[in-house]
Amino acid sequence: MKGIIRASTAIVIISAILFYAVHVLESSSATSGSGSISVYNWGEYIDPELISQFEEETGIQVIYETFDSNESMMTKIEQGGTSYDVAMPSEYAIEKMKENDLLLPIDQSKIPNLENIDPYFLDLPFDPGNEYSIPYFWGTVGIAYNPTLLEGQTFESWDDLWNPTLEQEVILVDSAREVIGMGLNSLGYSLNSTDLGELREATDKLKTLGPNVKAIIGDEIVEMMRREEAAVAVTWSGQAADMMWINEDIDYAVPEEGSNLWFDNMIIPSTAGNVDGAHQFINFMLDAEVAAQNADYVGYSSPNAAALELMDPEVTGDERFYPTEEMRDRLEVYENLGLEMLGVYNELFLEFKMDMEK
Amino acid sequence: MTNRSSRPWYLAPYYIWILLFVIAPIALVVYFSFLDLAGDFTLENYANFFSSTYFRMTLSSFWYAFLITFISVLIAYPTAYWLTKTKHKQLWLLLIIIPSWINLLLKAYAFIGIFGLYGPANQLIQFFGAGPLQILFTDFSFVFVAVYIFIPFMVLPIFNSLDKINPALIDASRDLGASQWTTFRRVIFPLAINGVKSGVQAVFIPALSLFVITRLIAGNKVITLGTAIEQQFLVTQNWGMGSTIAVFLILFMIIIMLLTGPKEKGGALNGKAK
Numbered sequence: 343m344k345g346i347i348r349a350s351t352a353i354v355i356i357s358a359i360l361f362y363a364v365h366v367l368e369s370s371s372a373t374s375g376s377g378s379i380s381v382y383n384w385g386e387y388i389d390p391e392l393i394s395q396f397e398e399e400t401g402i403q404v405i406y407e408t409f410d411s412n413e414s415m416m417t418k419i420e421q422g423g424t425s426y427d428v429a430m431p432s433e434y435a436i437e438k439m440k441e442n443d444l445l446l447p448i449d450q451s452k453i454p455n456l457e458n459i460d461p462y463f464l465d466l467p468f469d470p471g472n473e474y475s476i477p478y479f480w481g482t483v484g485i486a487y488n489p490t491l492l493e494g495q496t497f498e499s500w501d502d503l504w505n506p507t508l509e510q511e512v513i514l515v516d517s518a519r520e521v522i523g524m525g526l527n528s529l530g531y532s533l534n535s536t537d538l539g540e541l542r543e544a545t546d547k548l549k550t551l552g553p554n555v556k557a558i559i560g561d562e563i564v565e566m567m568r569r570e571e572a573a574v575a576v577t578w579s580g581q582a583a584d585m586m587w588i589n590e591d592i593d594y595a596v597p598e599e600g601s602n603l604w605f606d607n608m609i610i611p612s613t614a615g616n617v618d619g620a621h622q623f624i625n626f627m628l629d630a631e632v633a634a635q636n637a638d639y640v641g642y643s644s645p646n647a648a649a650l651e652l653m654d655p656e657v658t659g660d661e662r663f664y665p666t667e668e669m670r671d672r673l674e675v676y677e678n679l680g681l682e683m684l685g686v687y688n689e690l691f692l693e694f695k696m697d698m699e700k
Numbered sequence: 701m702t703n704r705s706s707r708p709w710y711l712a713p714y715y716i717w718i719l720l721f722v723i724a725p726i727a728l729v730v731y732f733s734f735l736d737l738a739g740d741f742t743l744e745n746y747a748n749f750f751s752s753t754y755f756r757m758t759l760s761s762f763w764y765a766f767l768i769t770f771i772s773v774l775i776a777y778p779t780a781y782w783l784t785k786t787k788h789k790q791l792w793l794l795l796i797i798i799p800s801w802i803n804l805l806l807k808a809y810a811f812i813g814i815f816g817l818y819g820p821a822n823q824l825i826q827f828f829g830a831g832p833l834q835i836l837f838t839d840f841s842f843v844f845v846a847v848y849i850f851i852p853f854m855v856l857p858i859f860n861s862l863d864k865i866n867p868a869l870i871d872a873s874r875d876l877g878a879s880q881w882t883t884f885r886r887v888i889f890p891l892a893i894n895g896v897k898s899g900v901q902a903v904f905i906p907a908l909s910l911f912v913i914t915r916l917i918a919g920n921k922v923i924t925l926g927t928a929i930e931q932q933f934l935v936t937q938n939w940g941m942g943s944t945i946a947v948f949l950i951l952f953m954i955i956i957m958l959l960t961g962p963k964e965k966g967g968a969l970n971g972k973a974k
Contacts, residue, residue, distance in 0.1 A: 413935045510834055516920060518935065557837040557919025562812070571817050571836075681737050681937060688936040693753050695923050696760075 378403035379427040379619040382419075384606070385410060385561065386584075387430065387479075389639035396626050402619045410560065411517070419444055419611045426611050427620040433468040433605045436475050437678035445474040446610040452621040455628035462667065463605065463645035468675070475607035476624050479642040481579035482603055482665065482673060483520055484596040488589070491573040497595045500528035503574065508554045513566060513575040516558045518684075518691035519676060520602065521548065524576060527599045534677045538686070545690045552698030567592060578604075579663055583641030594662045596673070603673035605645070726950065732943035745944035754928070754945070761924040762952075765907035768846045772903050773896060775847070776854035780895075783855070784862045793859065800852040808916040811845050812836060815917075837919035845917045846907060854899040861895025862888070897960040905953050925949055 381393075385408040393404050407426070409415040412435035418424055420442065431439065439445050450456055453476065456464075463477040485497045495505065503512055514521050523533035525544030535541060556572050566572050567585045575582075582594040608627065610620045626632060633649035643663050644650060650658045658664055665673075679687070736742040748754065783792050799807070815821050815836040822832045835841050865888060873883040911926035920927070925945055932942030 411935065413937060417934065417937065513919075516915065555921075556834075557921065559915055559919055562916065565812075569816065569818065685737065685936045685938050685941075688931060689753070692757075692923065692928065692931065695920050696753060696756060698921070 377616055377619060378405055379616045379623055380405040380407065380425065381623065382407050382409060382415060382424075382426040382429040382611075384408060384430060387606075387640055387642075389636050391639075392627075392632055392636055395632070396623060399626070400619075400622055402616075402622065404623070416444070419613060422613060425613050425615040427614040427616050428623050429609055429611055430478050430606050431609060432676070433466070433607065434676040434678040436607060436609060437468045439609070439611075440469070440474060441678075444612050446612055446614060446617060447473055448476060448610060448624070449621060452618075453625045453628065455625050455630075458628050458630055458633070458646050458648035460645050460647040460650075466605065466675075468605075468678075469607070475609045476628065477645040478606045478608050478627070479580070479637070479640065480603070480605045480645055481642050481663070482596050483523070483576070483578055483601045484582065484594055484662075485574060486567060486577055486582035486585055486592055486594050487574045488567065488570060488592050490591045491570060497574075498598055500524055500597045500599055502597075503554065503576070504551060505554075508574060510554065510556050511573040512551070512554045513556050513563050513572045513577075514558045515563060515575075515577050515581075516560050518687045520576065520578075521558070521694070522687050522691055523602055523676075524548075527597070527601060530599060533600075533602055533674050534679065536679060536683050541686065541690055545694055548694045549697050549699055552700060555698060558695060578642075580640065580642035583663060587641060596662070596665065596669075598672070600672045600674060603670055603675050605675070606642075729943045729946050729950070732939050733947045735940040735943075737938060737940065742940070745940045748941060749944050749948060757923055757925060757928060758948070760922070761908050761926075764843065764846075764922060764924065765904050767843055768850060768907045769900055769904045771843065771847050772850050772854040773899065776851055776858055776899065777896070779851075780855050780858035780862055783859050789863070793856075796855050797852050800849075804849065804912060805916075807849065808845065808913050811841070811917055815841050836917065837921060839918070839922065842913065842918035842922050845913055846910060849913075850903040850907065853902040857898040857902065858892060858895040861892040865891050900960050901957060904956060908952060909949055 379402055381388075381404055383406070387408075388406075393406060396402070397404055409418070412431050415429060415431060416435060416439060419426065419429070419439075436445070450472070456472075456476065459477055463480065464472055469475045485500075485503070487495075487497055489495075491511075493507075495502070495507070497503070519533070522541065522544060525548040526533050526535050526540060529540070529544055529547060531537075531540045531544065535544075557566075559566070561581075563575050563577050564581050564584050567575050568588045570589070575585075579594065579596075582592070585592045586594070608624045610617060610624075614620055627636065628646060630646065630648035630652055633644055633646035634652040637644035637646070637649060637653060638657075644653075650664075661669065733745055734741055734743070736744060779796070783789055783796075786792055813819050817832050817834070817836075821835055825831075825833055869887055869891070870883060873887045878886065908924065909926035909929070910924055911930050914920060914922050914924055914927050925948070929942050929945050929949070932938045932945065936942075
């Protein structure tokens with residue numbers, strides 16, 4: 343009995359000490375400025391130096407958290423219990439969050455730097471008048487490939503992925519809309535198709551890609567391509583830029599049948615606790631120099647016209663990552679298809695994974 | 701303990717815990733499994749589960765879980781037997797257990813490096829003259845890593861039950877003229893069978909719902925029920941369907957517990973082999 347009492351006392355004392363230590367650490371790191379904001383962003387999607395710079399300039403402490411899919415981000419905000427002040431979802435997620443009243447309107451008078459943004463990226467169908475969202479980055483879905491491992495094969499068409507010489511060489515991104523969308527595009531259908539016949543046809547075609555598929559994975563794609571474990575990957579433009587940063591042999595192409603054009607935007611969730619701080623943060627990120635530094639670091643395409651002028655013309659003139667408006671016309675933006683259709687896409691994606699030809 | 705039927709007050713925290721964290725969540729899972737996307741009552745999720753995709757997924761989950769468990773037993777049984785014969789039992793046991801303290805994700809990422817085209821595994825193969833092989837993202841790598849992860853959970857219970865066997869029983873068997881094989885088959889194996897059963901429970905059930913390494917090590921070419929549940933909750937946001945799959949997983953687990961559960965309390969110690 344004595345032993346139990348002694349052990350319990352020890353546990354209580356140690357817990358108390360740890361609790362106190364956490365308290366001391368937290369209060370010493372919080373600045374006395376105008377509070378803090380929490381930012382909820384994709385992984386590897388901001389230059390961490392800019393966060394410190396923002397903290398120094400405004401005295402606002404930034405709590406930074408990351409998510410890996412629009413869906414998990416929405417689920418977390420919808421459930422409440424969080425108080426994220428700024429988040430960076432993609433366009434179709436914004437449409438859906440708007441429907442579910444998960445967004446606060448943005449006061450544009452507090453965002454003077456909005457004038458830096460290229461008008462092409464403003465007033466888009468998913469958010470007319472930019473009432474709820476401010477552009478952050480944009481990009482495409484395409485094929486990243488390493489010509490040194492491929493004996494000169496190039497990728498003008500999605501059908502090039504079906505080339506029998508690519509056995510066990512192609513990595514696909516683990517995301518239903520991207521992969522099913524690629525199947526639809528390769529058949530000349532819209533990647534927002536809700537026609538069950540077209541979707542069936544696309545899935546059946548994807549299954550024949552099986553022998554070429556090496557894996558269906560997430561962010562690990564970048565490492566795989568850098569280390570030349572695989573020669574071809576269907577992925578987002580920014581991931582391709584990340585790969586090229588380390589392995590200069592890698593190239594990127596957007597197939598001619600069309601592909602996805604996407605926009606990630608800064609929004610203020612309805613659960614925000616520091617709306618004023620959120621506006622300051624958004625305005626800060628739109629500053630020409632800040633946006634240029636951020637685009638250099640992240641590698642995705644910036645919608646910030648003033649920032650592009652400050653950047654290396656070799657980067658901003660690269661049509662693989664900054665396609666001309668004419669090229670952009672071939673691309674499609676995801677529409678919010680509703681939960682029902684999203685379910686259909688995911689069931690088909692699951693079926694594709696199960697039934698890939700070996 | 702004069703009155704066995706009355707529940708002593710000190711068990712109250714236990715009952716509250718069980719109610720809040722075991723019974724309530726299972727009840728919620730069952731409840732959600734009857735809801736469709738709009739939150740209305742439906743039986744469609746159950747009809748869906750018996751569609752071909754999920755049925756085949758269940759079969760393949762079982763197949764891989766069986767394979768993983770079987771190989772684990774094959775490796776763990778001799779290991780545990782050998783452990784009981786060594787001098788520093790506790791040290792060896794510790795060495796086998798330590799890897800299970802390392803986070804699963806870290807181990808998975810380590811294997812991505814080891815099994816890669818330019819990793820040590822392929823260097824070894826090339827040393828023996830063969831070309832680089834695609835090891836990562838295959839059935840082999842999936843089963844290998846899963847077995848590696850689960851082995852400690854199989855070794856431990858088997859070791860415990862083997863270690864408890866009274867050596868006098870084995871001596872007696874020998875004295876009465878039984879061969880080594882007969883001694884193993886008629887004395888050691890029946891006495892340690894409960895250890896194997898708990899090992900099977902500890903491995904087979906989690907193996908049914910593996911999902912992290914199906915993506916990292918098998919590149920989503922192996923799909924288990926765990927992968928499907930994760931998808932339904934996080935991506936499709938169809939909590940109803942996700943819960944339905946979970947209900948079946950719980951049912952399978954109960955069946956396996958019943959099949960492998962000990963039939964007799966303390967059977968391993970009292971030496972009455974049946």
